[in-house]
Amino acid sequence: MTILDGLKLSFSVLRTNKIRSFLTSLGIIIGIAAVIIIMSVGAGAQSLIINQLNSVGTNLVGVLPGASDEEGPPASVFGIVVTTLKYEDAVAIKKQVDNVVAVSSYNSGVGTINYQNNSVDINFSGVMSDYLGVEDTEVYLGRFFTEEEDRGSAREVVLGYQVYQDLFGSDNPLGKRVKIKKESFEVIGVMKERGTAGFQNQDDLVLMPVSTAQKIMLGLDYVNYIRVKINNTENIDRATEDIKFLLRDRHDIRIDGTDDFSVRNTKDAIDTLLTVTNALKFFLAAIAGISLIVGGVGVMNIMLAAVSERVREVGLRKAVGARRFHIMIQFVLETMAITLIGGIIGVVLGFLVAAIVAATANYLGYKWDFVISFTSIILGTGVAAVIGLVFGLYPAQKAAKLDPIEALRYE
C-alpha cells in the first residue's frame, strides 16, 4: 500500500461521512482560526502602537526627571514630582552634546482660551524655539518664537490648527489678543494640521515660550521633560550616553550616586513595548492553543467510534493481507486528513477575520497594518497535522491490534 493509496482511501471515507467529518474537524477549525486571529490582530495592534511612537519621531531622545532603571517606569508615574530638571539643562544639551540637532523642554498645563465670545478648552505647552525641529513640523500661519522670546516671558502664543479653527474660523488670527486663565497673549502663529502623534492630539495645543509657561501660567522653575532630536538614528546610543554624562556633571552626581533623571530613546521604548505586547500576544495564543487540544481530543473520540464501527472492515483487510502497519497508516492518515483539512479551513477563516478587523480599523482611521505571517500559516497547518498524528495514533493502534478472526465475527 502506498501513501497515495492511503490518502485516496482516507478522502473517500471522509467523503462518505461529510457532515461527521466536518463536525469532527470543527474543533480544529475554531482552534486554528483563533490562534491565527490572535497572532494577526495582536501584530496589528502592535503596529498601531509602534506607528504612533514613530509618528513622534525615531531620532528622539527623551530626558525625564527622576531616577529609574532602564526597564522600570519613571518616578512621575508614582506621583512624585521631581524638580531637578531645568530649562538650563536643555540649553546645555543643545550646546555641548554632539550630533544634537534640536532641543526643547516642555511644561504642560490645561486651561480655557478665550477670543471675543468664543472659548475652547485646551492643553498648553511651554516649549523652546527649537520645537519645530524637535517635532519635525512647521507653522501654517505667522511665525514661531525666537530664542530671545524663550527667556523673555513674551506674552505670545502659537495656536494649534484646531484651536485656530474653533476660535477664529476664517478670520486672520495674527496679531489678535486671546486670554488664557485671565492672562492676555498675542497670537503670532498657527501650527499646521498634525493629527494625533504619541497618543496626543497635536491640534488642540497652544504653544508659548517656556519662560512664559513657567513664570506666568504655572509658577514653577523646573520642566516636565526635555526632548532632544539627534541627527541620525545610528548616533542615538552615543548621544544618550553623552546626555547622561553631561547631566550627571551638571547635577553634581558622583560615580556611585543615583541619577535624578532618566534618558530614554524611542528605540528603547519600542523594544520595551514589543516585549510586553509579544508576551501578551503569545499568552493569548497559548490559551487559544488549549482549544486545539480540546479539538484533538474530540477528533480522537470520533476516531475511536469509527474504529469500533469498522471492526469488520479491519478484520477483512487483515484477512486479505493487511499488516498492523497498514492498518495504522490507514487510520492515522484518516485522522490527519480530518485535522489537516480543518487546519486549512481554520487558516483561511482566521485570515479572513483578521483581514476584516484590519480593514475596519483602517476605515476608522487607525494606522493598523494587516500582518499575517507565512510562518503562522505554515505553523497553523503543521500544528493541525501534528494533532492528527498524535490523537490518531491511539485509535489507529487499537484498530491495528484487532484479531482478524474476532473482527470478522464482530456484529
Add this chain to the structure above:
Amino acid sequence: MPENIIQVKDLKKDYVNEEVVTKVLYGLNFEIGAGEFLAIMGPSGSGKSTLMHILGFLDTPTSGQYIFKGRDVSNFDDDKLAKIRNEEVGFVFQTFNLLPKTTVYENVKLPLLYSNLGDHDNKVKEAIKSVGLLHRINNLSNQLSGGERQRVAIARALVTSPSVIFADEPTGNLDTKSGQAVMGILEELNNTGHTIILVTHEQYTAQHAIRIIKIIDGHIVSDEKVINRKSSLNGDNFLK
C-alpha cells in the same frame, strides 16, 4: 496423489479463557495435494472453523506442525502470517464481507493494496471477468444481489492468484440458485488447477468436493473420496 501443498502433523488447538482450557482440536494429521478440492465437514462446534483459520493463516496451532509448501508456518508472527495470507490464500466468507459503499472494482482490488504485485488494473478486471461480473464493475457493493456479492468475493479471493482458496460456508447466506452458481464457479476454478478448501456443515454442498474430511469434537472421524460427486457444471446435481 499430486505433490502435497499442505501437511498437518499432530495439530492441536486449545483456547485458554480465564484459566479454563478448552480443547478444540486433538492432534490432527492429514495432507492436501495441490489442485485438490477438499471439503471439511462437521456440525457446529466441531472445530472445523478453527481448523480452517489455522490452515488459512488467521490463527496458529497450540502445538503440532503445519507445513505449507515445505515451510513450517506454525510459529509465524502476525506480520508474517499477514504476508503469507496475502500471497498464498484467498478467502470466501459466508457473509461476503465486502466493503460497503465501495465499487466492485475497489473491493476486488483490496488484496492488491497490500501486495507487491504490479499491474493492478488488468488483474482486477480479469478476476471480475472470471466470475462474470464485468458489467457490474462500477456498481457499489450494496447495489448487488447476494449471489453477485459472493461472486465479487470470489473474484477478490482470486485476484492475487493464490495457491489455495478457502471457502467458509460460501452458500450459507444464498438461495439455492445463487448457491449453485457459486459452487459452479468454485468447481470451474478447481478444474483450472486451483486448490480449494471448502468448510461446510451441509452434506449436499460438500458433495461438490473430491474429498471430504469429517470432524466431530475436534477429531477426524472420516477422510474419504467422494463417490457420488455432485456438479453444478454438467447438470448432474441434486435439483434435477
